[in-house]
Amino acid sequence: MPVVVIAITVVVQCEAIETTYPGGMKGFQEVAVPNNTFCTDGELACASFMMPPDVGKFVEHLQEHGLRWLVPVENEEDQEEGRVVKKALDLVVVDQNNGPCNNCDWIHFGKQGSISFCWIGDESPEGRALSAPEWWTPAKSESMNFVPEKAVQAGGIEFRKHEEEEEEESAEESESKLDAPENEEANGEEQTTAKKNNDDDGKVCLGTVASAYGLIDETSKISDIDPRSTPG
Structure with a gap:
């Protein structure tokens, strides 16, 4: 069982x-x-x-x-x-x-x-x-x-993290570097929100x-x- x-x-x-x-x-x-x-x-x-x-x-x-x-x-x-x-x-x-x-x-x-x-x-x-x-x-x-x-x-x-999540994060980082917002303050707020959302997902394992x-x-x-x- x-x-x-x-x-x-x-x-x-x-x-x-x-x-x-x-x-x-x-x-x-x-x-x-x-x-x-x-x-x-x-x-x-x-x-x-x-x-x-x-x-x-x-x-x-x-x-x-x-x-x-x-x-x-x-x-x-x-x-x-x-x-x-x-x-x-x-x-x-x-x-x-x-x-x-x-x-x-x-x-x-x-x-x-x-x-x-x-x-x-x-x-x-x-x-x-x-x-x-x-x-x-x-x-x-x-x-x-x-x-x-x-x-x-x-x-x-x-x-x-699972490999597919790592690849997604890497791709997102690359896109953000190529197309960085002109307003750094707004960019900082977006990054904070993204980090919070990622933390909330909790998709990690030991x-x-x-x-x-x-x-x-x-x-x-x-x-x-x-x-x-x-x-x-």
Whole structure:
């Protein structure tokens, strides 16, 4: 079954927890997760946070106990171009608004309205129950107010906009240089408004965004979610 993604969620493969983290799943739930957001579907285990620094601390804790986050993946093309590509191995950071924030080939992400969720495997999640913390309701996701882009360095995680957004901004900057308004004061007001609008959009996500990783298309999304608390 899929697991709910709340604000900024760290998703870990259960198999890696059982074989690596001290105390297995019991230790992970009781020691590692510092709040009441734990949930699992038996394949994925999650912990959610409102602030990027807390995400960074949690990921660091997991790494200190043997779980692997981003590991270099080399191929001939990358070596020729001098690039170092990293892929999420045991755990991945997932943003409620934008999905996986790291290059990850073992997780799927979907949304239905304000509800975000992820799952592992090729089987469609349609009609399957949604694993979530006991206190969670769909309304909680609608009113979620978290920080998706501030205090990043304090948490050891880097934010980056999607490549298409970066290209659009670059094109806009080029146009503004070629056709700059004569009235600098008016130009300043326009830039301030544009920046505010861009900030309001909030279209950013944590970590290194893998352009090759596509979020699932519209036809793959859950059509009927049945929220349930995680079995004790």
